[in-house]
């Protein structure tokens with residue numbers, strides 16, 4: 001056979017194989033996720049991501065040099081910390097549980113009450129939070145940069161600016177760019193549901209998926225679309241968690257006036273949830289629907305870390321939640337059998353992405 005004939009015959013096969021192979025590689029981290037949109041005013045670059053990563057792990061951006069973003073968002077725990085309430089400088093605890101940062105790039109609002117609208121806006125808040133990193137102002141952040149020639153050089157290169165033009169906004173942008181690389185799809189569920197590989201879920205997990213979508217009503221809020229699943233609808237609901245902390249004050253708040261005038265302690269203030277952003281009475285105790293991806297790695301659960309296991313979560317929903325008059329209509333007793341409860345937990349365990357995407361290569365060493 002002449003070489004030209006060989007090429008003519010084999011080239012299509014070769015191209016097809018290359019295509020399949022590249023699809024396979026592409027599918028690696030992102031199977032089951034929507035397309036990622038990057039803000040036009042903060043494009044990704046390898047250098048910027050590396051800078052953001054260094055900032056994320058740097059404890060110098062805290063009052064006593066003990067806390068970095070990674071203290072509470074630990075790569076090996078799917079960027080959570082395994083404790084009910086986050087622990088900041090001097091061992092101070094906040095009132096909330098640290099959420100995963102995996103796939104935060106796809107969220108529309110940030111924090112459990114959605115008070116920030118972009119990763120860029122969010123990034124400096126923990127550094128300036130009294131109980132978290134504990135720095136007092138933007139200047140203290142810039143002081144750390146001022147004493148580090150590598151950061152100074154990197155910032156100038158990445159943003160094409162002079163040393164005088166370095167701003168905290170650049171730091172926020174770099175951290176956000178790093179966070180946008182924390183993408184994790186391609187779980188056994190994705191391979192089963194989106195790639196059609198029926199062998200990837202056990203019979204129990206497959207039954208659990210059905211309970212999740214039908215009898216359990218879970219996908220009402222933890223959404224699964226036809227071509228992707230973030231397991232959140234980006235909305236806010238009162239599902240009853242933590243609401244009893246408001247028992248003493250709820251009547252007064254409902255009667256009107258600003259909640260700030262009712263002398264709430266900081267714990268109660270935190271339980272107001274979405275109300276803190278909108279000041280709409282109907283939003284009291286509403287929290288953002290969190291993703292359930294990698295949920296097996298992120299215990300304890302809920303905004304206050306009050307449920308320790310997925311079994312407890314399922315029991316909570318099965319009983320119709322902690323009833324209060326603000327609870328969402330989609331939370332009601334489910335009458336699940338013990339088999340259905342087990343299946344639901346097994347299903348949630350199938351949402352764990354492969355290790356190499358949960359901990360991106362860049363962070364492994």
Ligand code: HEC
Pocket residue numbers: 056067068069070071072073086087088089094096097098099100101104107109110111112113119122123124126127131132133175
């Ligand atoms: C002391 C522990 C702690 C530290 C340190 C910390 N976080 Fe967090 N993080 C939390 C907690 C707790 C929340 C949820 C708070 C809330 O929603 O009110 C959160 C929420 C977030 C969110 C929102 C996620 C979502 O689902 O809406 C992002 C993004 C985030 N943190 C990034 C960072 C970055 C970047 C840093 C470092 C600059 C950082 N965090 C440092 C504990 C921490």
Ligand code: HEC
Pocket residue numbers: 112212216217218219220221222236237238239241287288289290291292295298300301302303304310313314317318328330331344
């Ligand atoms: C009405 C909307 C809604 C429905 C229905 C719903 N959830 Fe949720 N889910 C939420 C919200 C909102 C939160 C966060 C509540 C909080 O932090 O206090 C949440 C939290 C969770 C968490 C904890 C996530 C974390 O990271 O801490 C799990 C697990 C969970 N839900 C599973 C389920 C399962 C299983 C079902 C079905 C039996 C279900 N949900 C039904 C809205 C809903």
